[in-house]
Amino acid sequence: MMIFTHTQKPSRPKRQLDDSMVPAINIVFLLLIFFMIAGHIEARNADLQIPASSSEGELVARDIEIQILVNGEYYLNGQKIEKSLLASLQALAPSAESVVTCHIDRNLPFSALDPVLSAIRQLNIKRLQIATEQRL
Amino acid sequence: MLLNNIAPRKKTISITPLIDVVFILLLFFMLSSTFNQKKQLEIKHATSGVSQSEGEAVQIVLQPEGVVEVDGAQYRVGEQSFAQLLNTIAENDSHVRLSARASVSVQSVVELIDMGYQAGITQLNLSESVE
Numbered sequence: 001m002m003i004f005t006h007t008q009k010p011s012r013p014k015r016q017l018d019d020s021m022v023p024a025i026n027i028v029f030l031l032l033i034f035f036m037i038a039g040h041i042e043a044r045n046a047d048l049q050i051p052a053s054s055s056e057g058e059l060v061a062r063d064i065e066i067q068i069l070v071n072g073e074y075y076l077n078g079q080k081i082e083k084s085l086l087a088s089l090q091a092l093a094p095s096a097e098s099v100v101t102c103h104i105d106r107n108l109p110f111s112a113l114d115p116v117l118s119a120i121r122q123l124n125i126k127r128l129q130i131a132t133e134q135r136l
Numbered sequence: 137m138l139l140n141n142i143a144p145r146k147k148t149i150s151i152t153p154l155i156d157v158v159f160i161l162l163l164f165f166m167l168s169s170t171f172n173q174k175k176q177l178e179i180k181h182a183t184s185g186v187s188q189s190e191g192e193a194v195q196i197v198l199q200p201e202g203v204v205e206v207d208g209a210q211y212r213v214g215e216q217s218f219a220q221l222l223n224t225i226a227e228n229d230s231h232v233r234l235s236a237r238a239s240v241s242v243q244s245v246v247e248l249i250d251m252g253y254q255a256g257i258t259q260l261n262l263s264e265s266v267e
Binding site for chain 2: 025028029040051055056057060101104105117119126136
């Protein structure tokens, strides 16, 4: 009896561990697949919290994208604007059919949107989209 | 010939490193993925439309602390009479020119635009902040 337990002991715990890990690994795989498919990865910026709305319109990526950070920096298609927004927008040669998408921080005063509004007015752009997130 | 006689050694691949990698991938996807979808509010800047409906355009100015000025009359955002006014504007299909004081936050302006769209207003124009 003693000999039997001695011979069995070294291999038994390892096998048992492997067997009991299999369901756990299955769950981990399922979670992995869920997060890979259901979620989407994007660059998050703590300086840009977009406002919330109950709008149902899906945000589609457009050719002109303006970002206004909470510190008042303007980005046009990912590039920081040093000079005037109007001149930078003009360089993109927008047509009347162009759509400007604006990501603006919700805590900014409304006056931060003024350069965008006046620029699109002067360039005769008719469509402006304000990016919002779903109200939870 | 000699090689054939040797019994093939049964190699067992350890799955522990695989699980480690899977765990790391899982952590990465859990922490970096977002689930709330981005939406948009569209404002049609009808630059030509403004001039033709200049006279009948309703001028709405959002003031701080939820006060709204509609053609000179003051309302509060949550008020029943303001909701009714928005419905009336939507029924008349009037053109709305929305603006706000410079100090009003973007979030409250977006909320007002949202209210307008929910009431059924279709012609909304956003203009620069007023002092």
